[in-house]
Amino acid sequence: MTLLQIGPHAVQPPVVLAPMAGITNAPFRTLCREFSGGKGLFVSEMITTRALVERNEKTMQLIHFDETERPRSIQLYGVDPDTVGKAARMIAEEDLADHIDLNFGCPVPKVTRKGGGSALPYKRHLLRSILREAVANAGSLPVTIKMRKGIDDDHLTFLDAGRIAVEEGITAVALHGRTASQHYGGTADWDAIARLKEHVPEIPVLGNGDIWSADDAQRMMRETGCDGVVVGRGCLGRPWLFGDLVAAFEGTGTYAQPTLKEVAAVMLRHATLLGEWIGDETRGVIDFRKHVAWYTKGFSIGSEMRRSLAVTSSLDELDALLSELDLDQPWPLGADGPRGRTSGRNRVVLPDGWLDDPYDCAGVDADAELDTSGG
Numbered sequence: 001m002t003l004l005q006i007g008p009h010a011v012q013p014p015v016v017l018a019p020m021a022g023i024t025n026a027p028f029r030t031l032c033r034e035f036s037g038g039k040g041l042f043v044s045e046m047i048t049t050r051a052l053v054e055r056n057e058k059t060m061q062l063i064h065f066d067e068t069e070r071p072r073s074i075q076l077y078g079v080d081p082d083t084v085g086k087a088a089r090m091i092a093e094e095d096l097a098d099h100i101d102l103n104f105g106c107p108v109p110k111v112t113r114k115g116g117g118s119a120l121p122y123k124r125h126l127l128r129s130i131l132r133e134a135v136a137n138a139g140s141l142p143v144t145i146k147m148r149k150g151i152d153d154d155h156l157t158f159l160d161a162g163r164i165a166v167e168e169g170i171t172a173v174a175l176h177g178r179t180a181s182q183h184y185g186g187t188a189d190w191d192a193i194a195r196l197k198e199h200v201p202e203i204p205v206l207g208n209g210d211i212w213s214a215d216d217a218q219r220m221m222r223e224t225g226c227d228g229v230v231v232g233r234g235c236l237g238r239p240w241l242f243g244d245l246v247a248a249f250e251g252t253g254t255y256a257q258p259t260l261k262e263v264a265a266v267m268l269r270h271a272t273l274l275g276e277w278i279g280d281e282t283r284g285v286i287d288f289r290k291h292v293a294w295y296t297k298g299f300s301i302g303s304e305m306r307r308s309l310a311v312t313s314s315l316d317e318l319d320a321l322l323s324e325l326d327l328d329q330p331w332p333l334g335a336d337g338p339r340g341r342t343s344g345r346n347r348v349v350l351p352d353g354w355l356d357d358p359y360d361c362a363g364v365d366a367d368a369e370l371d372t373s374g375g
Contacts, residue, residue: 004204004228006041006099007142007171009071013249014228015040015217015242016174016206017235018146019075019103022290026064027273031266032235033069035256036242041073046103049078049087063096064277071098075146077106078130079116085133092139100138102130104147104161107180109349118148118180119350121157124164126361131168142171146208146230149192151348152181155355158192162200174206174230180348184233184341194224206230213336214241214248214255233340237294239266260299261327267295271318282313294339298332301325 004014017024017032017040029042044063051059065072074097078084084102091097104127106117121127134143145165150156158175165173175196177188188209197205207220208230217229235241240256247253258266270291275284292309301309305321312318 004041004172004206006071006144006204008140009041009099009142011041011228013039013246014206014221015245015249016228016230017042017242018208018230018232019043019046019101020232021045023236025062025274025277026066026069027270027277028239029069030066030273031239031270032242035240036246038068039246040242041071041099042069043073043075043101044097046075046077046106047087049076049080049083052076052087053083053090065097073097073099073101075101075103076134077103077111077116079114079120079126081126081129081133084130085137088134088141088143089137089139092137092141098141100134100141100143101174102134102143102145104145105176107148107183107346107348112180113349113351115351115354119151119348119354121147121161122151122155122354122358123361124157124160125359127161128164128168131165131170135169143169144172144174145170146174146176148176149179149189151350151355152179158196159199162196162205166200166202170203172204172206172227173200174208176230177207177209181346183346190220190224193220193226197225197227204228208232210338212338214244217245218248233338236340237291237297238336238339239270257331259327259331260296260325260329263295263299264322264325264327267291267322268315268319271315275315281315285313285315285318288318297339298335299325299329300332 004011024043024045032042047059047062063074074091076087078087088100091100104118104121111117112119147158147161149158162173175193177190177192190207193207204227206228207224207226211217211220211229211231212234220226220229240258244255247255271285271288274287275281278284289310296306309321312321
């Protein structure tokens, strides 16, 4: 068994749930944790530092952790060193979490067009300032970062960013083996993860990208030498993947291949947890709708029934529709493969003149930080 050490926290097996906006809220983390037996590290949705410092009501709900969640892990997104520092200090002083992760990997235009997410590491001085403020204000809490290879193949930043992270006291770094221009298309570059591990042997390096099964996770670690894995889209509609990961790393059992009946039970529980978390059953079921296609991928259901399941607005309605299915269906072949967004290469939307100078931080201001969480 490989042990991943994040500051004082031993993560065993060395598996981390990737923060995903609108997905990795408390209910989904609960499901993943239950299947893993509480083993691994499960990170919150991305939280905007400005919204946290201003105590935005939605943001304060997003940082809620169940009493059984230990360690509590928050991912922050910010572009202003001072605001990031204030957010880190607030988390430490108010005991809001046990671990802080910083997001430098988001590729969506609403983030990169303001110089945030995967665009920010190109500005080396700004990256250093943000990391320095976060570490200085986090007290004893470990601070980690998640990033991509760079903006595109002509503007790679991951090696410089990794070295800056080491110099500024970052505890561990996770690398998604894609550039921002790739979004979620193509194949993740695991060789880049291996290069980063060689470049920054002082701290743990986690690999991210194209982990669709527990076997993929073990193969990534063998091929790259990374210290742990970050699992994102592979667990969409498959929270039991974390049970598979525990079984793989501990060598204790076989992988889950649930029948449709078992999947339906998880779906209903997921929707129920969302309603309890939001405080409104209807809103919880509506929020669950986006998960339907992921849970039912590969099963013989029919397009009309899929549409009906995706417009339910009550637990009774969802339960009734699920009961109409052929629940004896076994886990379908191929359902363990890629899922989620698979968009290909895109032009990265950046602030004017962003690529002119990798050190000049002009043009990054408060507008670069969204006033609501997500991304």
